[in-house]
Amino acid sequence: MNRTVVLGQLARDLVLMTGELPEPGTSADVSRRIETLGGKGANQAVAVARLGAPVSLVAVAGDDVVGDQLLAQARADGVDVTAVRRRRGALTGLIVEILEPDGRWRYLQHLPSEVLLTPADVAAAGAVFDGAGAVLLQLQQPAETVRAAARLAAANRALIVLDGAAEEPGELLALADVVRADEHEAKLLLGGDVTVDRARKLLDRKPRLVAFGVPDGNLFVWDGGDLLLPHGDGPVVDSTGAGDAFTAALTVALLDGAGPQDAARRAVKASGKAVGRPGGRP
Template structure:
């Protein structure tokens, strides 16, 4: 099979990420206690978090200029996470400091390679259409625009319209609850990535088995995106493009914490495609990025192109 090429021809420029940013408190325990019980915390980490921030950091680590469009509070925590993002090489000039708001706090409780998420993120630290429009200049000139679809519908729509009108390479991650916005996503996205539940929302039906997921990915390509990647459980990821498709296996590493694996996948996929990699190679590079991230506690990536090249070469 000769894979289609999914390239913009751009190898330099800014990756603009529209999404959540906040504090991430990660707690590793031996087991989650039952009601009334207690347990000791074996490891604790406090890091910059949120899907948007994770993707921006990953893109920066992989050699791209990265800029974040999001919201934090005007509290000390907001200043701390922005300082961390700056240290990570992320441009945060379009991150809004919302007066009177408390910066989002994400608490990940991890036991046995599985996590439970507690999320304290008020409406005040959700993106609005006005916040997105304030970043119009960035989005119009970006090499790629990555949009996290868990943000409010009006903010997602604003980002997609700006990117589409400017002809930007647009990577969307997740699924909106609003069906009308999902249609807008399919019309605007260059690349769509979704997990198993999100894929079912886009398709409007249950997906049972890897073959059904791959068929769904091919179906969604026919509805707009040039490339669709859908999570297919233990089988890996179903990757489809016009005229082709395949199941890309996982790396097989031991999962310490699944947090952030999808974010690293999305960022690495975007970077690989921007650099002109063929679809098959880009998908394996992204799979290697996810595998690297889930081997450590917390969703914070620690990626390098050399590591991803090495790990991608090991995948069938």
């Protein structure tokens, strides 16, 4: 299988599980603490690797010890990190998740501009795009950076997967093959509630498959068909990372030659497995 390139965030994930949130000026005990490689880009790259596909990550780490540790973990996970930029003088990104027993979560994150990708970073990573079968682009990165990566992916005739919503998606939609968004992001893209008709209009812009979160599951629309798949019926410990597992599995399935319905079911299955454990690590 051809290699997948994932462009997105790399960060240290710190998950704190607690039975109650403290009132201001008080404290509470943490029942479990997890520290690991995280960030949407790294999570998706690890998920692709765990699905047995070769993968390269394009991201930014600081030049600190934390960056050293996270890159070592990514390599151990089977992720190629030769295109990860080390930003001099920057601290590697940090995401703190506070997780309650009922699955509710809160994030505190330190992701300053220094650890976001720039068009220059994309240009420097150009070699990893050569021969790539798929390029997965997260729209939480600066718009000009994502556009630069999309153009490079298109020049290499890779399958282009957009993850999220952009303020001005015009050029990106004209380049993308697949668009994935959660319910909130999908409403921004569509200008209203997610419906089959609205989603199908995006296909006129170029994408051949859209996958949008809806209240009762995930809606998939492609030329000639649509499919609504409910969420899995297993226990939900933590929904963090479910979308990353979903997007990675969808990308790998399509790259493997699966049709829309098969790829959709594989994506939902991966997402269902992800919610059964704490943290965003797939």
